[in-house]
Amino acid sequence: MPDKVRFIIERQDGPNEKPYTQEFDVDYRPGLNVVAALMEIQKNPVTVDGKKVAPVTWECNCLEKVCGACMMVINGKARQACCALVDEIKQPIHLAPARTFPVIRDLLIDRSVMFESLKKIQGWVELDGSWDVKDAPIQNPYTAQTAYEISHCMTCGCCLEACPNVGPQSDFIGPAPTVQAYLFNLHPLGKFDAPKRLNALMEKGGITSCGNSQNCVEVCPKSIKLTTYLAQLNRDVNKQALRNMFNF
Amino acid sequence: MHTTFYLRRLHSLCGLLVLGFFIIEHMITNSVAMAGPEIFNQVMGMVEEIPKPVFYAIEIGMYAIPILFHGIYGIYIALQAKNNPERFGYIRNWNFTLQRWTAWYLVVFLIWHVGYLRIYIKGITGTPMSFELLQNMFQNPIVTILYVLGMWAAIFHFCNGITTFCMTWGITKGPRSQNVISAISMMMCAGLCVLTVAFMASYFVY
Structure with a gap:
């Protein structure tokens, strides 16, 4: 020793x-x-x-x-x-x-860039009032565990540091803020703004900048299955693109 | 609206479906060399018999434009990455890096390959493709090595592209399905690389 x-x-x-x-x-x-x-x-x-x-x-x-x-x-x-x-x-x-x-x-x-990204993807739930406990909408029990897992994200930035597509050479917002969009899309009230978040992810520097190096999931100190949720969001933005195109 | 999104998705589709089809077609045509010079030259002659307007339409619409788009937009994508496998040596990160290294090699290789064989030899001098012409070209061992590397690069880029395509389109979501597709595409990569060596060897056997 x-x-x-x-x-x-x-x-x-x-x-x-x-x-x-x-x-x-x-x-x-x-x-x-x-x-x-x-x-x-x-x-x-x-x-x-x-x-x-x-x-x-x-x-x-x-x-x-x-x-x-x-x-x-x-x-x-x-x-x-x-x-x-x-x-x-x-x-x-x-x-x-x-x-x-x-x-x-x-x-x-200075990690403030991540907070700017959370603003871009609307990483919050819009409220116009409050409920009594018995009237409040409940979390979907089937997705609550996933939501709980993603909510562990502490915006530490490990995934952004490990991601080869994040840095001064690129405008990618990175895995952490991207996956937060999925958390708020799962929320019983947040889901109403899901199209807004998905459209934000389709912008330059959004989810399409992901290059599937999968370093994020390897380094996440909270073991969030980032790549799984990125793939889910890829599915969701594709559907959103169809909805945008055909107006349904 | 969402230009980046549509360009990226088009880049992905174009790479897998159009260029993927092209690579398979190229591998099949080249494999005919294993049957010997006569049959190879016969097949080359069949290609010549395709009516010119149809041939040019296929060449430009299905090959030239998709390759140029995939290549030029691909350079832009590759420039967004700062490869870091020396710090994060995970297998998928190595594949990510190799995807970009093979891309850079292919840009240079394809300019040489298409520029020399298609534009200069076939286009300008009007010499038709034949077994003997290629055999003569591969007398230079450096050319042979650069060609084998070019084909290996294209094969890896395509096969790894299948894995990432499935992630990008949300087809494979969890790690298990992603690993299955990755294993299948890497086996295919190994198989096609061996096939490349086999048909390249025929220029030295006959």
Whole structure:
């Protein structure tokens, strides 16, 4: 058991600054995860060469794989830092920001593009009032499990980082926001706006930009069957296209 | 309205149905080489007997236009991807990357193949296709290797295209059906690749 854990971190001082790497050693302790190690580095930001540097910036929140904020590239894979246990990953540990998104500083990225995409696909349910509990429309029990699964999406952006078709070279909104359209189409009230969402997915950068590399489903930390729902949405947009063409 | 959607779907249909038919037709015609020079030249002669207006209509309408559309729009699609199999080495991601690499090779290969054989040799010099002409061309081992690679690229691109077509059109939804189609199309890919080697070998046997 090594008493020190080596971290090789790709850093960047600002959005338009050049990236560089720095190495840090952190005292090993059982159950150490990447976020906890970054906290140690923050307390004592001294590189392995003994140089005191500015502490590494990153984002985290819930520390239990629910909020999605601490997504970064750990040993080449996009994942949540809070549940990346040092015991379970190869050392030295390489940390880098998810460069599919604009980097603000060090490991901190700007993921607001996903929220803009959720606006495009109308990732919400229109309400014009409220019901008493007994009168409210119920979730379809046959699709409730699927809806529950998709609702776990925490907009962390792992799938966008892994997708070869998402990035500055493309306008694809990515798997996560696309599949959210299916969640809201399943909702007993949200379904009324399904044609709106499907039409939005037919726009440039929508579902047709999916290239079936299927990296999204491999990296999703919440194990959402993204490719299955993308195929279902492909079916749905095809039907919508027919409805648009023949006006039925 | 939804131009991208219709262009993408047309790209998909055109690739699988029109160009897929073309590849199969091409494989069958080329396989005749295994029967020897006489029969091959006889079949080539039959192709020449198709009335010219019909022949040109098929050539332009069924081959030239779909290939140009699929190729040019395909380049635009390939440019949207930043291939990352070195980071995410999953089999489907490798297929995604190979789909684009084979596409790039095919763009160059087809310009050479069609430009030399169809436009220059057949069109400009007026030489009809024959077993001897191809045999002569394949005397150069580099040409032979580039041709085999060209055919393998086209076969893989088509077979992997069947798998992705089924996903794009929502025909195969879950991982199990997708894997079944993928296995079938990859077996077909292997079979057609072997067939390619077999009919290419006939130019060295006869």
